[in-house]
Amino acid sequence: MxxxxxxxxxxxxxxxxxxxxxxxxxxxxxxxxxxxxxxxxxxxxxxxxxxxxxxxxxxxxxxxxxxxxxxxxxxxxxxxxxxxxxxxxxxxxxxxxxxxxxxxxxxxEMDRADLADLPWRDRVTTIAAENRAMLARHPWVAYLPTTRPPLGPGMAAKYDHELRAFEGLGLDDVTMDASVTYVLGFVTSVARIAIDTARAASDSAMSDHQWWERAAPLLAQVFDAERFPVGARVGAAAGQTHDSAYSADHAYEFGLARVLDGLAQLIENP
CATH class of the missing domain: 1.10.10.60 (Homeodomain-like)
Known part of the structure; x- marks a missing residue:
């Protein structure tokens, strides 16, 4: 017990x-x-x-x-x-x-789309989206260490499906496994941004916009933009764009494009 x-x-x-x-x-x-x-x-x-x-x-x-x-x-x-x-x-x-x-x-219980006739980028995008949706439904999974994954029928079906995104691309088996790990590691890290943002709003009873509005007067007094010019400029641009310090959607879209570009070096330029 x-x-x-x-x-x-x-x-x-x-x-x-x-x-x-x-x-x-x-x-x-x-x-x-x-x-x-x-x-x-x-x-x-x-x-x-x-x-x-x-x-x-x-x-x-x-x-x-x-x-x-x-x-x-x-x-x-x-x-x-x-x-x-x-x-x-x-x-x-x-x-x-x-x-x-x-x-x-x-x-x-995860959704598993038919990957058979899709180009490889669409296959990888699909398995990324499937995992992102699963983590949104079950946020606790994003924080649960699974370095020894539960080798049950659900895990077996998930792993086999995700490997099919890389099947037939000329990658060896170890590289296929590493590619799945690479994609899912990215998805999990960005999912945590979305989960943490939602938790912060819930715990504080304030949206990110409201939190920054409350903090702004004091920050204007203590933050020296001349001392940190690059951070001040970039932070202001990002904050204005996202209405927050971070945007999980933007981080996902931007990061997934970089993940796909990186994999293209293995797949398209062996």
């Missing part, structure tokens, strides 16, 4: 991350048995079952979507399902395994 980590003083609930809040933190064999629904994988101890593994996973995703991964506990999932905490463990052995099941479920 997993232990719930107590928050540090002043740490927001949605920002807490316990020692198990990453992929593949549980027992790998038990996790894989559950991911692939191997016969007999579900624990059988405890009260008579009134729910299912799928229901526990769905409840976990709903909690994480609404309140962040820090709100995810086996007790919270049990409450959502109308079960006792002990009963929840008859479906999933702990939070670590539950997180892997949640990630794989989210991956399995």
């Amino acid at each position: 997993d232990e719930e980590k107590e928050p540090r003083p002043g740490e927001p609930k949605t920002q807490r991350r316990g020692k198990q809040d990453r992929s593949s933190a549980g027992d790998p064999v038990r996790t894989l048995e559950l991911l692939w629904r191997v016969s007999g994988a579900t624990p059988v101890r405890g009260p008579k079952q009134r729910s299912s593994v799928d229901a526990v996973v769905a409840a976990g995703i709903e909690l994480a979507d609404a309140e962040g991964i820090g709100a995810l506990t086996m007790r919270a999932v049990a409450t959502k399902l109308g079960l006792t905490p002990m009963a929840t463990y008859t479906y999933v052995p702990g939070k670590a395994e539950l997180i892997d099941l949640m990630v794989d479920k989210v991956y399995g």
Whole structure:
């Protein structure tokens, strides 16, 4: 049974991350048995079952979507399902395994467009957009370490689909894998900008425009544009364009074009 980590003083609930809040933190064999629904994988101890593994996973995703991964506990999932905490463990052995099941479920439900007849740039643009949409729906995934990805059916389908964006382009297998990692790393980093912007607005009850308007009078007194001339000029231009310090949409569009240009050096100029 997993232990719930107590928050540090002043740490927001949605920002807490316990020692198990990453992929593949549980027992790998038990996790894989559950991911692939191997016969007999579900624990059988405890009260008579009134729910299912799928229901526990769905409840976990709903909690994480609404309140962040820090709100995810086996007790919270049990409450959502109308079960006792002990009963929840008859479906999933702990939070670590539950997180892997949640990630794989989210991956399995992603939209996957037909890439077969698209030019390679459109293929890569498509898988980038699919991942961006998934992270917008499930922001907690953007902050969950997945260096040991949950190797379930959802992950397998996602990975195979994304590799097809680079299939037939003359790249070796290791370079294809690295190219997927490169694209998805960019998408995740920009998704975090959008998520953090939304959180800042929610936490402060102010839009970026309102926040800068409030800060502007004091900044005008303390910021020396002559001392930092390039930063002052460029920051003012960007702020006026985006009505904020950053624009996630602009960062995505600008960055994806650079990602595609970089990949073109491998694909079009081998």
